[in-house]
Amino acid sequence: MSIQNIFGTSFLDLFSTDHLYYIRGAALELINKEEVNAIIGPQRSSQARVVMDIGQKAQLPIISYSATSPSLSTTQNPFFVRTALDDGSQAKAIAAMVHTYGWHEVVLLYEDTEFGSGLIPYLTDEFQQFDIRVSSRFSISPNSANLTMLKMLNKVMAMQTRVIVVHMTSSLGAKLLLLAKEANMISEGYAWIITDGLSSLLDPMGAKVIGSMQGVLGIRPYIPQSKSLENFKRRWNRRIPSSSAKLNIYGYWAYESVWALAKSVEMVRHESSGVTRQSYRRNASQIPEIRVSTIGRMIRNKLVKTKFRGLSGEFSLVRGQLQSSVFEIINVVDKMEKVIGYWSLENGLSPELGKPVKATYSTSLYHELKPPIWPGNTKAKPRGWTTPVGGKKLKIVVPVKPGFDTYLKVKHDHYTNEFSVTGFSYDVFLEALALLPFAVPHEPIPYFIGSNTSSGTYDELLYDVKLQKYDAAVGDITILANRSQYVDLTLPYLHSHVSMVVKIKDDGRKNMWIFLKPLSWDLWLTTGVAFIYTGFVVWVLEHRINNEFRGSAQQQVGTVFWFSFSILVFAHREKILNNLSRFVLIIWIFVVLILTQSYTASLASMLTVQRLQPVVVDVNELKKNGDFVGYETGSFVKDLLVKQLHFDESKLRNYGTAEEFNEALSKGRQNDGVSAIFGAQHCVELFLAKYCDKYMTAGPTYKTDGLGFAFPQGSPLVAYLSRAILSVTENKSKMDALEQKYFSQQKACPIDVERTTVSSDGLGFYSFGGLFIVTGVASLCSLIIYFTQFVQSHWNTVHAVLDISVWSKISELVKRFDDQSPYPVPARDVNVGNSTSQSVEAWDDAGNEGADTVTRSRSNL
Template sequence: MIDKEEVDAIIGPQTSKQARFVIDVGQKAQVPVISYSATSPSLSPTQNPFFVRIALDDSTQAKAITAIVQAYGWHEVILIYEDTEYGSDLIPYLAHEFQQVDIRVRSRFSISPNDSKFRILKKLNKVMAMQTRVIVVHMSSSFGSKFFFLAKDVAMISEGYVWIITDGLSSLLDPMGVKDIGSMQGVLGIRPYIPQSKGLKIFKRKWKSRIHSSSTKLNIFGYWAYDTIWALAKAVEMIPQESSSVNGENHHRNTSQFPVIKVSKRGKMILNGLLKTKFKGLSGDFSLVGGQLQASTFEIINVIDNEEKVIGYWTLENGLTRKPDKAKNGKSMSKYELKPPIWPGNTKDIPRGWTTPIGGKKLKIAVPHKPGFEAYLKVARDPYTKEFIITGFSHDVFEEALALLPFPVPHKLIPFSIGPNAGTYDELLSYVKNQTYDAAVGDITILANRSQYVDFTLPYLQSDVSMVVKIKDDESNNMWIFLKPLSWDLWLTTGVAFVCTGLVVWILEHRINNEFRGSAHQQVGTVFWFSFSILVFAHREKIINNLSKFVLIIWIFVVLILTQSYTASLASMLTVQHLQPTIIDIDELKKNGDFVGYETGSFVKDLLVKQLDFDESKLRDYGTAEEFDKALSKGSQNGGVGAIFGARHCVELFLAKYCDKYMIVGPTYNTDGLGFAFPRGSRLVHNISRAILGVIENKSKMDAMEHKYFSHQKACQTNKRTTISSSSLGLYSFGGLFIITAVASASSLIIYFTKFLQSHWTTIQTVHHDSSFWSKISELVKHFYDQSLYPLPATNSTLQSVEALHDVENEGVDTVVTVGNVSSSNL
């Protein structure tokens, strides 16, 4: 035909296989090959410049199908496709899009149109034996109807299954009979969206009344075929009339089938005109990009009561939506953008997409069993069925997480004993590593070295390592407790300060105050009495000298602060002394050479030896709370231990039982918390981690579980770590006060002796001018201490006169005339 009829364009290779052959001929003849139904992605117009596809590439629907699966929260799919070029070309694109959103392609099944019924049923049985129930089918309409007949016969078009068909089937549902479509009840499908227009309505009316009077309906391929003719006609109209059709012989030779093929001169012009053609056709706006139509909108259908109903749309810009032309801010991947579909089995309940496989094995999940800490995991055996009954906080969190998964996880819980004569947590995880167990669920601490051979979920509970010690015996009845508020250096410094202050006041008052005179014994007694009577403000001696008053004011202020601090500290000791631990920190443990206990089978032993540098010979392991109590009660010197180290969740259970005997002290050592362990690479880790977040965020449910298992802990308030420090007040805390007192006393003495020297040094030099310097100093001291030189009346009525005398003396006046009852002899 190309040679004899001078063909300038070829329309209509229906299948991709036909198109591939015809494209080669069109390339040699340089005429456009136009197809409206060859949708295989392997046929690329960019690689075949004379190939024009007035249809959508199959790969464009991959994103829409992925959006549906993602919207309903399914995480695994099975792909079933026709074993032809048409069927297999889409699968890589689907797999890629699923991978982008973390949806796993559980398995792929290819079925040939030539397969017998027995072979197809055999593959369907394999699908039934799997847990995944979300199935994507990519087949031609003729083979697809046969396939769904068989799927219905084996009860796979039933409740629990999800069937999604590509546009190869969904676009041709209308022409199918009632019997064919009846086997696809509840199936979801996608197909290109055809916008309703006036021209489309007129064409449908003409099709039904004039062209085709039967009930056969047009489908998308018919609309594309109609638009193809219009586009080609418009392209031909663009060609000048004088252009010849054929340009002689072509020198390309094909020795097998086409010895000589003439090259069309108008073929290339028609191709260029076709690529530039734009108009509003039956299928919508006609415009070719890269030699083919571009995907714009897909409609999502649901087969209900032998007909398809549109439940929503998908667009590249908006994602899922109920209206195709509605603009939104960003893409939506929510199932609520779609109308609720009817699923296989005539149910509105959304399938979970996963079920227990027929004849499938349950996951073997190990749970660590240890006595004494059963709030987290408790293992009992039913006396009648002999089955294990497992309860506890960790178990409940795991079951709640499984309930949030979009698929069921059939499993069997198997106890794993932890104890002195049993296994350890690390041994349990090694069994998970070699897949003796499929997982381990319990109070398992997440550690960096453990994560090298197993995968952990996100933590469901925070837990660190704490040190527990015995509480000191109550010392409130100690007869010497009154000495404990102040440290010994503070006691000593305070006593010295009292004596020094009394001595300074005596020096300042001795020459002018009769109450500070008398025999040597009396004066020493006065100094000590005056010093310590200030402590309770019971001193009776009247102070005359202003410098003495200044010193006394400062010292009374210091005494007031000391007494108030002492009172507060003593009161605190008498009321909270029972909170004091026997051991403050790890350094004290090591210094005393105490034995240390830890929980049997836990990682704490490695922490004590490798990180805290304890001698392994000083470590003792215990398995129950009762053993912890017995060891701590004995003490390290009597066959027990000085402290217990344990994971915080176990420590809190222990303290809840013995809250009046032990307490947490010292720093804590952080871990990543408690989680569940799975073999490396397990996909359940991601799903269960996300479900754990859902459980944790459900505060009411978490509170209910915590109240169920840990309500007794709150009474003891063991969830707060008590910081212990020395209760005795030290010298450093009052150093500033003593410095102020010393400065005030020293300054007063300097001022006093300066004035004394000014008054008496001249007289001493005159009388003892031939004596040495030290003799003069000795005379000056005698002059200061000699009471006969400064006689004072015994009564207090002359105190004002004495004060005046003192002032005069300080002024250097030698002769004083007195008036009144002060005699010259007294002067």
């Protein structure tokens, strides 16, 4: 069996025609008449699809070195062997390159053939991994006239996307690029990327075509330099000097395919080479009969296991096709191909081969590749988008309401019949749009809320967005869970919650009894009891030894009250003789000092700072009293009041402006008004800024997720705009400027007041409980120590002299307690002429009063 019979005598001529009918017939003729056992050469993907089906039935390998469409499956057709790279292998590299340069949208131009359409699903999937959107795709027939292609290019020119990926064969791609150059589309602002179907065949296109591709980026398989490759090029140039037959990657793969097949044939040569005839009838009108090769399967099995070092690198087939290793990124500059980087599955993008760069896919690190020259002979990276010449504008619906127009205000020009929009919300939206990597032309459309019977609500507005009557909704739209069920909401640009606004009570400083408010009633009562108790303890400890605490019963009671309260201002004149009394007073003075300082500070605060008290502080109180409450017309607050706070819907009234809020609250429930208004924070703040001397917030707040913008579900703009909103809100200087622009006047309150709710109960007992416990325990311990010593010193005497009952003994001890102490103590001085006499009473050891009095006189000098 000759190698000619195995390969087929005219396999190169077999695929010189594009007519698939003749290709099918020629393949059948080779198999049935020439009895070949392998076929090399389907050059196009469409040709390979026809021949691979015949090879499957004849059980002989169909080998292609240039049919690269990923739709040709080598696993589903095991007799189809691809000795070239699958086009899908370059999809990851192209997506990584687009992402690295920070582009978010691309336009795909591809050939309307099996080769062209096969790559598109793979590219789309890889772009999605990087959140890159394919804004449009255009298929071009290989037989398209120039006029047809120009019309398609005009459509691309009218779009905002300026990143164009081209996947075509060299013949159609050359024609397209020449027309794009004539249309001034390969110029500054555009980015063109060509796949390996074009970038691997630049030389055959000619100098004119290459000259029109200035600044175009391309991707193609990397071919490592080697001695065998250089030797092959020299031999090729000697034998085929024609410049039109320059070597390229497909020539290398064809050469390696022949070598691999020859090696496989040599390995099965010793086996039987006979061919059995077997009838195979699928459809009598198409394939009446086909031979089945007896060694085709063996050749195929040996072929897929063949490995060697070829001209293009390592030849190794995995699952019946050549595996990708490294791609090189080229930049067409001055009719030359400049390599600016490489891509591999292991290292991603890198400027040099084998030198991986960290954070390969970071959008901010597009310098991972060597700086290219872009279309228009500029080094400035194209931003990837521009304002479209005649593109469709997004219909942006904006809510229009009679009040609270600081956030959104719409004016109608009757002459031009156009609407102009201003306000904080719209300015934030414009700032976010400016940060997007593409233009978003839009047209504001007003949506009236709450002004008349034909107007709607915010929920109705958002439902129209769901129905795609509008492309987006911009305004003070509160982000709620139920709304996210039918629209996509961006991240919040302003945080918000729902608050209750009520009237302010009269100023407490006008109260003539305000001096009692610093201390709560229980603290007043406890303090009074503590004063009396401390005075009583001191009286007990000083009564027997100190004449200041003796006298008639009325005088002693007065002394108890006078002494304890005089300590408050440190005005007491009584001398303290007992150490236990001194201990009690040390603790008590410390307590008095803290109480007086706290009282003074609290009273001063009440007299100098206006403390605003709400008329109503509890939602339950409103419901219990059956009060009417108000809310902003058209807002979600009505649902919150009914569904979450369980208000009777008949008790709700809606108002549209701050003036209506003021009028309703001023009337109150007695005069057909409301007792409270519930509103979102951004509206409440504007209302209070205007009427801060009459109203205040009270009660708990009800959290929401803030204010955002709404889009139909699935809109790709949501993710882009959310990221842009984060950038705007994190820019403090930008946000401060916007707030100063819209809220500086509204936030100017006419009077300086403290707007927090303060309890009117003053300082409570619990705050000073520890002090009273300390002084109480100290006084009690002193009494216990004193009475223990007193009983010990008198109990034995009373017990020995009086043999009576215990009760009588206790009575006797009480009488002795009321007697004066037996120890000499200083008495009050008595002036006699120029002398001062001091009387000291002497007591015997038994406690009896002595009969004499010692008088000492001192002369006044």
